[in-house]
Amino acid sequence: MRSIFAILFILGLFKHAFSEEGYCSAPSGLSTDAKAKPLYWKVNSPTLSPVHLKDLPGFTRSVYKNSHALISPESHVYGPLPDWSDTTGAYLISPEMGSHFLMYLAKLKDNSRSGLPLPGVERLFIFVLQGTVTVTNATGVSQLLKVDSYAYFPPNFEHSIESDALGTIVVFERRYSPLANHIPEPLVGSTDKHPLLETPGEIFELRKLIPTTLAYDFNIHIMDFQPGEFLNVKEVHYNQHGLLLLEGQGIYRLGDSWYPVQAGDVIWMAPFIPQWYAALGKTRTRYLIYKDANRSPL
Numbered sequence: 001m002r003s004i005f006a007i008l009f010i011l012g013l014f015k016h017a018f019s020e021e022g023y024c025s026a027p028s029g030l031s032t033d034a035k036a037k038p039l040y041w042k043v044n045s046p047t048l049s050p051v052h053l054k055d056l057p058g059f060t061r062s063v064y065k066n067s068h069a070l071i072s073p074e075s076h077v078y079g080p081l082p083d084w085s086d087t088t089g090a091y092l093i094s095p096e097m098g099s100h101f102l103m104y105l106a107k108l109k110d111n112s113r114s115g116l117p118l119p120g121v122e123r124l125f126i127f128v129l130q131g132t133v134t135v136t137n138a139t140g141v142s143q144l145l146k147v148d149s150y151a152y153f154p155p156n157f158e159h160s161i162e163s164d165a166l167g168t169i170v171v172f173e174r175r176y177s178p179l180a181n182h183i184p185e186p187l188v189g190s191t192d193k194h195p196l197l198e199t200p201g202e203i204f205e206l207r208k209l210i211p212t213t214l215a216y217d218f219n220i221h222i223m224d225f226q227p228g229e230f231l232n233v234k235e236v237h238y239n240q241h242g243l244l245l246l247e248g249q250g251i252y253r254l255g256d257s258w259y260p261v262q263a264g265d266v267i268w269m270a271p272f273i274p275q276w277y278a279a280l281g282k283t284r285t286r287y288l289i290y291k292d293a294n295r296s297p298l
């Protein structure tokens with residue numbers, strides 16, 4: 001009889017252990033309904049902190065150092081965007097950090113309208129994360145951009161970005177570095193229209209969203225990793241990066257620090273910071289990454 005009680009007691013303990021949140025019940029990361037969700041839904045509805053740390057006051061994964069920064073969604077600070085009407089934005093990477101470019105999120109609603117970048121500054125990439133936006137040039141030609149679509153606006157190119165309803169975009173800007181006889185043209189495009197490119201020595205899937213001609217002083221790549229895949233090259237290079245994780249999760253190595261990262265996270269990488277990524281979890285990682293290119297570092 002005593003042994004039956006002992007068994008029931010132990011079973012009771014197990015049941016308790018497996019049902020209590022945060023104790024023997026770490027979230028599996030298995031998202032069975034992920035397929036039913038809109039593209040990039042995690043960026044627009046990020047997990048603000050790991051479940052077991054949600055109620056911990058002051059907890060953030062964000063880090064800011066001279067050589068890199070990780071800005072996770074729970075530390076985004078939104079405010080009015082100067083020169084834009086009815087738009088709120090969060091500057092996530094800016095020259096105050098040491099970068100030569102600006103990266104921010106902008107949330108548009110039905111009366112929103114963009115302002116123009118400063119003279120000589122290219123709005124080198126806008127990418128739609130949620131909703132739709134309309135881009136219009138000086139002659140009144142408009143194009144509707146949906147989630148996963150993007151545009152490039154050369155320096156001193158008159159244009160506006162508006163939305164009929166709600167739209168969230170990520171924006172990159174930098175002072176254009178001119179090159180004699182090369183003039184960048186405005187562009188619009190969409191990720192799914194780009195072929196997968198060869199990546200000799202690597203296994204991730206690569207799409208280049210900007211023409212690789214010398215007119216453009218940067219590139220924007222979309223990189224996809226299946227869970228378990230990682231960068232082969234432990235990269236160290238003179239270029240800077242601004243990165244937005246669109247899907248998935250994994251570990252980013254930046255210098256001597258190793259960071260758990262997930263969709264919605266933004267990373268700034270200074271020149272020569274050692275960098276490496278491995279995808280984990282059950283779904284692919286997709287990230288959007290800016291890199292200065294096509295100009296001599298001198």
Ligand code: UGY
Binds near residue numbers: 235241275276289
């Ligand atoms: O092109 C790049 O430098 C890219 N592979 N870097 C990165 O993913 N951190």
Ligand code: MN
Binds near residue numbers: 237
């Ligand atoms: Mn790199």
